[in-house]
Amino acid sequence: MTERTYLRFSLAHRLEHIVALSSFTILAITGLPQKYPSAGWADAMINIMGGIEMTRQIHHIAAIVLMLETVYHLVAIGYRVLVQRVRFTMLPGVRDLNDAIGTFIYNIGLRKEKPQGGRYTYEEKAEYWAFIWGTLIMVITGFMMWNPIATAYFFPGEFIPAAKAAHGGEALLAVMAIIVWHLYGVHLKHFNKSMWTGKMTEEEMAHEHPLELSEIKAGTAHVMADEPTIQKRQQVYVPLAGVFAVALLFGVYQFVNFEKTAIETVQPRAAIVPAFSPLQPTPLPTRRPTQTPAALKAVWEGNLSTVFQQKCIECHGGLAGLDFASYASTMKGGSTGAVIVPKDAEKSKIIAKMSGAHPGKFSDAELKVLKDWITAGAPEK
């Protein structure tokens, strides 16, 4: 005798589960190495997936799939709740809180009976709503990273790194929740195949969802409205849901295409122009220790040239105007003519300048050597 089975998940439900399962897994596999880029395992994973650009592309495609699935899910739920008026069994209530506490008390051995589960147990509801909440967070923070310029238009720039932190943190939480909560609840505690086969045996039902089982038996579990009423509601729901779905799909489209992200805007490595870094530092007039006046001789080369170099060249070393860089340019003078008149210190403009408050300032001893040099005919050597 074959045991009686109950349909728990329709084909549509099961397909949704497959889409969510695969996009979630791909998002985790491509996302977590991006969260820990400096780790060796992350590097290896990114390389296996074909490099960081490819990893990001796969991540984005999986994100689009999950977003489309979410849009479908909302429209389908809306149909079931608003048109068919089946009970919104996923809605959490006070009962779930009692069940959670009751299960805890049962688990620590202070209660004999385990709380009875309905269509969805509190564990299943918690997981479902965590998934919904998580997806919402991931969509919002994902949008911020995918469209950073648009984000910075509405929020301070700090929101972008904050979104990145939240995205990674929520991702880790979701993966942990799946490993701990889902894996334990659905695979370890009891291997629940109903999401694949769609069915549950009577024994399983009695064990996992006893309340629902008794409702099914009493004929009160899946009360639906009659055909004409459903048709009437459809006439309202279908156009409204259509507009809603189109708006959401437009949102997804914008999400993806609103802005060029780093993939296009960051230059490929080869095209990066090397930063200008001269091998030799730009020559600056370095101040050398002043020569002792005793050693300073009344001659240009190696003597006065050094004094000019130290004290004057930073202003008079240019390509135009008075230039003390060389003997010839010094003798030539500035735009108003020579500043040195050989053999006539009195007429040399430079002496008058140096006797005043002109910057650079020769010392008294240097000034004397300068005068002597001019009087001697300003020899080069």
Ligand code: HEC
């Ligand atoms: C901080 C910049 C600066 C330094 C240093 C400086 N000068 Fe000048 N010098 C000028 C400027 C600006 C002028 C033009 C305006 C003026 O005549 O004061 C000038 C003008 C002169 C003139 C007159 C040029 C002309 O054609 O009329 C002489 C001579 C001169 N400087 C000599 C020197 C000497 C010698 C030294 C070094 C001991 C020196 N200067 C250091 C800025 C400087």
